[in-house]
Amino acid sequence: MSNLTPAKIDNAVLDTLSPPPPRYWAVAAVLLAGTLLGLGCWIYQIYIGIGVGGQNNPVAWGTYLINFVFWVGIAHSGTLISAILYLFRAGWRNPIARAAETMTVFAVCTAGLFPLIHLGRVWLVYYMLPYPNQRNLWPNFTSPLMFDIVAISTYLTVSALFWYTGMIPDLATIRDRAVGVRKKIYTLLSFGWTGKFEQWRHYIRGYLFFAALATPLVISVHSVVSWDFGLGIVPGWHSTVFAPYFVAGAIHSGLAMVLTLMIPLRRIFHYEEIITIEVLENVAKTIILTGFIVGYAYAFEIFIAWYSFNPVEQESFRWRIFGDYSLEFWIMTLCNCAVPLFFFFKKCRTSLKWLMTISILVNVGMWYERFVIIVGGPAHGFLPHAWGLYGPTFIELGIMLGTFCMFFLLFILFVKHMPSVSMTEMKEALNTGDSDAH
């Protein structure tokens, strides 16, 4: 970072906003086609009925809930990087904080779609809102599903406000270098920010409170998501370890997704001087830590099932390891616990190919973790005559593909039209030599 100057930072970020080449639009078109495919599958499901999905007795929660938990998990790292690492003054977060926050916002939006898709009759979604209908049937706030509505909508609102507030000074920088209609648009978006210190003093105070409140929020949200399962008396679900286990898993997957997004971003936009190898290395080191926590949680669950002398729990976990979904279990274990260990080697932490490969494998592993938990519990419950298996249908896979395409489409649209690196924080880090930005 020593060769960087404020002008270089501005130029590097502003260059990313120049008109994109045709191949950018080609990629965007492919992603849009994938998104439309997913939308088409959803419309088909609405028209025919929820039965076109593979969910049935005993597994009522399939890929829709798996993807919901997966995307909520992905969303967590953005707040970890933007809020928790901000409070800890970890300087390496600055170059990737904006992209991670963006990932958070789009991941929560993507996650929020799945409960709607899973509803089947999506037009009845207003049943979940707290308003009196003609029978005075208010939402049941003792249900973890209602906790979820409150927590996820709070998380979306807070992360979007945090993201936008952090972007205001950077939007002003773009405004001051833009002309014509673009200037007018960025003037509106930047709220007329002029960088007066009278403004900065309130801004930095507010930003600190944002970070301080977002930190307990991020921990509470995935805890609440885990209680969707932990509060159900289903073998393999009914566990007090679920909240910390889910939070650690969420950060594990989110950090992996940060690498998956940052490595191409760095290369395409020539951010090598800003998103240095040291930054990526620090993300990799954190993945080792979260990998150990997740591994501990896996081992702890199995140990407690054995130690409990509860035959149903013991059978549930025996089946998880050796039963019909053992392949998924071992993919999960290898990808989440064993593969990140390669990051102990500096060569793997500093090689873009290794970083990219491992980050994708961790994401695959974390998706399978949600599969193993969500499907594995009800598929092999208390009653042997009610055991059954689940497999996603093409409609579910189409919707899943569509949401992945939507996420990446939103991300590439963002990075080409908005500042993908926080210029303000980078400039401050240049002068203070640490992360004391905002």
Added chain:
Amino acid sequence: MPTDRYVMGLFTKEGDAAQAIGALRSSPWKLCRVHGPYPSHVVLDALKFKKSRVGYFTLAGGITGFFAGYGLAIYSSVQWNLIVSGKPVVSLIPFFVVGYEMTILFGILGTVLGILLSARIPEFKSLKGIYDPRCSGEHFGVVASCEAGGEAALSAFFADMGAEVRHFEAPGDIGRTVQGAGA
């Protein structure tokens, strides 16, 4: 003393800007404001601002949210008035989740409101007044005012401090660069 002439000294180093702010305090000129591309703590210390009151908005929002969350959950349950899963109609422990999330939500909304009101944004007039676009790039713009005819002395002061100098006739003036010094 009418102070309708404004001079902006543009510094590339935060330390120089802070030094100019200190020197302006013991001068006959009036320090109006300082612009900068990032919240430099050196400049903030030199400006000796009072503590921001944004925190009060956060606190008020948080307290409101806590009671609003609990209130919503209790009110909804009382309307339904059925025991579900063996829990009391008014179950304070599960409702804590709603209260907790609402505390954070309203706390953040309060913070946003606090920033908007305290920093006085959105506000677009200042962009057309005493402002230099370079202040969002790498310059710190220290604005001081003087009475008509005193611009030369103030400009010389800024130039001596190593700044590039711009003059503004009045708040609505777009300004003109009169001297490019060590910047």
